[in-house]
Structure formats: structure tokens, C-alpha cells
Amino acid sequence: MFDTTFLITTGILVGWICIVVTLEHLYPYTKGVKFFRKGFWLDMVWYTFIQSYLLGILINSYIIAPIKIKLNYHGSETLSHWPIWALVLLFLFTHDFYIYWFHRLQHNTKWLWRTHEAHHSNKEVDWLAGSRSHALEIIINQTIEFAPIVLLLDVKSAAIVVPIKALLDAVWGIWIHANIDVHSGKLQYIINGPEMHQWHHSDHQEVFYSNYSTKFAFWDWIFGTGFLPGLSPRQYKVMKPEKFGLPYDFPQDYFMQHWFAFHRFDVKKIESIPVVRTYIDWKKPILRIFVKEDGDSVTTPSDPQTTK
Ligand SMILES: [Zn+2]
Ligand SMILES: [Zn+2]
Numbered sequence: 040m041f042d043t044t045f046l047i048t049t050g051i052l053v054g055w056i057c058i059v060v061t062l063e064h065l066y067p068y069t070k071g072v073k074f075f076r077k078g079f080w081l082d083m084v085w086y087t088f089i090q091s092y093l094l095g096i097l098i099n100s101y102i103i104a105p106i107k108i109k110l111n112y113h114g115s116e117t118l119s120h121w122p123i124w125a126l127v128l129l130f131l132f133t134h135d136f137y138i139y140w141f142h143r144l145q146h147n148t149k150w151l152w153r154t155h156e157a158h159h160s161n162k163e164v165d166w167l168a169g170s171r172s173h174a175l176e177i178i179i180n181q182t183i184e185f186a187p188i189v190l191l192l193d194v195k196s197a198a199i200v201v202p203i204k205a206l207l208d209a210v211w212g213i214w215i216h217a218n219i220d221v222h223s224g225k226l227q228y229i230i231n232g233p234e235m236h237q238w239h240h241s242d243h244q245e246v247f248y249s250n251y252s253t254k255f256a257f258w259d260w261i262f263g264t265g266f267l268p269g270l271s272p273r274q275y276k277v278m279k280p281e282k283f284g285l286p287y288d289f290p291q292d293y294f295m296q297h298w299f300a301f302h303r304f305d306v307k308k309i310e311s312i313p314v315v316r317t318y319i320d321w322k323k324p325i326l327r328i329f330v331k332e333d334g335d336s337v338t339t340p341s342d343p344q345t346t347k
Contacts, residue, residue, distance in 0.1 A: 044198075044202045045202075048202050048205070048206045051206060051210070052206065052209055052210065055210050055213060056166065056213065059166045059213055059214065059217050059219070060074065060166060062217070062219045063165060063166060063217055063218045063219055066219055066220045066221075067218050067219070067220060068217075068218045068219055068220045068221075068233055068237055068279070069163070069164075069218055069237075069279075069280075069283075072163045072164075072165055072218050076161075076163045076165060077162065077163065078160075078161050078162075078163075078168075078171070078291065079167065080326055081171070081291065081292075081293060082161075082167045082168065082170050082171050083167060083170075085293040086170045086171050086172065086293075087167070087170045090174060090177070090293075091170075091177075094174060094177050094178060094181070097178070098177075098178060098181050098182055098185065099185070102178070102182050102186075103182065103185060103186045103189050103190075104189075106186060106190070107189060107190060110190070112190050118191045118192055118196075119192050119193040119195075119196045123196070123199055123200065123203070126188075126192065126196065126200050127200055127203050127204060127207070130184075130187065130188055130200065130204055131204065131207065131254065132255075133187075134183075134184045134204075135252075135253055135254045135255050135258070136258065137183060137184075138180065138184075138253050139251050139252055139253070139258040139259075139262070141179075141180065141183075142155070142251040142253070143251045143262075143264065145176075146247070146248060146251065147248070153173075153299075153300040153301075154173045154175045154176040154179070154300060155172075155173065155176055156173075156285060156289065156300070157171055157172060157173045157176075157289075157296050157297075157300070158171055158172045158173070158176070159240060159284065159285055160284055160285050160289045160296070161240070161283065161284055162282075162283055162284040163218075163283060164216055164218060164237055164240045164283050165216065165217065165218040166213045166214075166216060166217045166218070167213075167216075168216045168240070169212040169213065169215065169216035170212070173296070173297060173300055174297060175300065184204070184208075185201060185204075188200050188201055188204065189201070207254075211231075211253065211254050212253075214232060214233070215231055215232055215233060215235075215236035215253065216233070216236060216237075216240075217233050218233070218237075219233050220233075221233050221234050222234070225270070227256055227267055227270055228256060228257060228260055228265075228270070229255065229256055229257055230254070230255065230256055231250075231252045231253060231254055231255060231256040232256075234267055235250040235252070235256055235259070235265070235266070235267050236250060237279075237280060237283075238250055238266055238267065238280055239251070240280075240283050240284070241280030241281075241282065241283055242280075242282045242283055242284050242285065242286050243275070243277075243280055243281070243282070244286070245275060246266050246275060246280075248264065249264055249265065249266035250264065250265065250266055250267075251264055252265075288306070290306050292319065295309070
């Protein structure tokens with residue numbers, strides 16, 4: 040039923056999650072964050088399982104594959120001769136450079152920010168928080184990430200590089216969002232980790248527009264957006280963020296979060312519509328088994344401009 044690659048990558052991922060969750064428990068960056076935090080089930084069920092599964096099919100079968108057919112492109116022999124480790128490094132490096140600039144643009148452009156704000160909406164940041172991303176953001180980023188691999192390599196090489204790259208994305212994404220108190224010193228000039236990315240998710244206006252890097256932290260230091268107390272020349276009143284998430288109200292429901300990117304609405308008003316009320320209410324008893332408040336929807340949103 041499942042192929043070997045799927046089983047191996049899933050096994051590594053589950054092992055990595057166990058390690059990270061244990062470290063979060065032993066050395067929390069922010070104390071008091073529960074495993075079943077608010078938004079846990081939204082991130083796990085909707086974003087991690089349903090969205091990533093459906094978008095995987097959409098991106099691979101309905102975007103990248105047709106592009107390849109249209110271009111009648113059967114792979115570049117030149118790149119396919121490269122060893123797998125070199126190909127992985129190449130795509131890792133080039134995509135990381137792209138993602139730094141696109142991420143920076145998202146924080147600095149009103150409309151692109153709307154595709155990214157969901158990612159910043161968790162008030163508690165842990166290993167799973169990074170999975171929350173608007174579908175549009177995933178479609179753009181993963182198409183740009185995987186299309187070159189599929190287009191530039193032959194089928195055999197792409198079949199190896201794509202799952203390795205996807206696994207690295209997942210492992211690294213879990214790591215940088217992890218609620219772990221890491222002290223890696225000067226390594227934060229090179230490799231990105233929770234130290235810098237927890238600050239990126241903070242709700243501290245003074246450090247907005249900082250730490251856009253995903254895997255390699257040096258982009259931030261090279262392009263002047265790096266921030267970390269003790270490492271950057273710019274210092275701050277506290278050594279760790281005291282609050283996280285968006286500085287304005289944001290829906291808690293998956294569909295509302297998606298619609299909110301296109302149309303700002305008063306969530307309380309929408310919730311008062313009987314059919315929406317019923318939809319919200321049936322989830323509450325189930326979610327409350329695990330965590331209080333989850334599934335509660337939001338308050339009146341102010342109209343955010345380009346908030347980071
Ligand atoms: Zn961001
Ligand atoms: Zn993040």
C-alpha cells in the first residue's frame with residue numbers, strides 16, 4: 040500500500056517529532072505551553088493532514104506535471120549526472136535564498152501579508168505551529184520549490200531528491216518552531232533555529248521585520264534583518280519574547296482563516312448567523328475534551344495593514 044520511501048521518511052519524521060516533543064518538555068523556551076495547546080487540532084487535522092495531502096496532489100499532479108508536459112521537458116541530463124547529495128544541497132541553497140526574499144516581501148506587502156498572517160496567528164509557538172500556512176502560500180512556495188527539481192532532473196533522480204527535500208523541509212520546519220530553549224551561540228549566524236524563529240513569531244512591534252530565514256540564518260545577517268539578543272548589535276528590553284502571534288484578532292476556524300485573507304469581516308457577526316453558529320458549536324464539545332477554548336472563534340478584527 041505504501042512505498043518504501045514513504046515508510047522511511049514517515050519513520051524519520053515520527054522519530055524526530057518524538058525527540059523534539061521530549062526536548063520541549065524538558066527545556067521549554069516558553070514555560071506552560073501544553074502539548075494540546077490552543078489550535079493544536081486545527082494545525083494537526085486541517086493543516087498537517089488534510090491541507091498538505093490535498094495540496095500535494097494539486098501541486099504535483101495539476102500544476103507541475105502539466106507544466107512539464109506543456110514544455111515537453113524530459114529532464115536535464117546535465118543536472119541528473121550530479122550526485123544526489125550535491126543536488127539536494129543545490130536545491131536546498133537556492134530555494135532557501137528564494138524563500139528568504141519571498142518571506143521578506145510577504146511581511147512588507149499588504150496583499151502578500153494576507154497569505155502569510157495565518158502562519159503567525161498561533162499565540163503559542165511549538166513544533167506543530169509552523170504547519171499553519173494559508174493554502175495560497177503553500178501553492179506558491181511549493182510550486183517554486185519542487186518545479187525546478189522535477190523540470191531539471193530525470194524521473195529517477197527527481198524521485199529521490201523530492202522526498203529528501205520534503206523531509207528536510209518538515210524536519211527543519213519542526214525544529215525552528217520548536218518551543219525549546221536552545222543556546223547555540225555563534226551557530227545562529229549560520230543555521231537557523233528556535234532562537235531566531237521564536238522571535239520572528241513574537242508580537243513585539245520593535246522586532247517586526249526580523250529573522251526571515253528558514254534554514255540558513257546567514258541570509259538575515261547578510262541582508263541586515265537578523266535579530267537576536269546577545270548576537271545582533273540591536274538589543275532589546277527583554278531577552279525572550281513575552282507574547283506571540285498577531286497584534287490583531289484573527290479567526291480560529293480553518294475556512295474562516297482562509298476567507299479572511301480575501302475579505303476582512305466581523306467574525307462575531309458571521310458567527311451569529313444560525314448555520315455558522317451550528318457549525319462552530321458542534322466542534323466545541325469534541326475539542327474541549329482536549330483543550331479548553333479551542334474552536335472558539337474570534338472577536339472583531341481591526342483592519343490590519345501591513346502588520347508583520
Ligand atoms: Zn513570517
Ligand atoms: Zn514560522
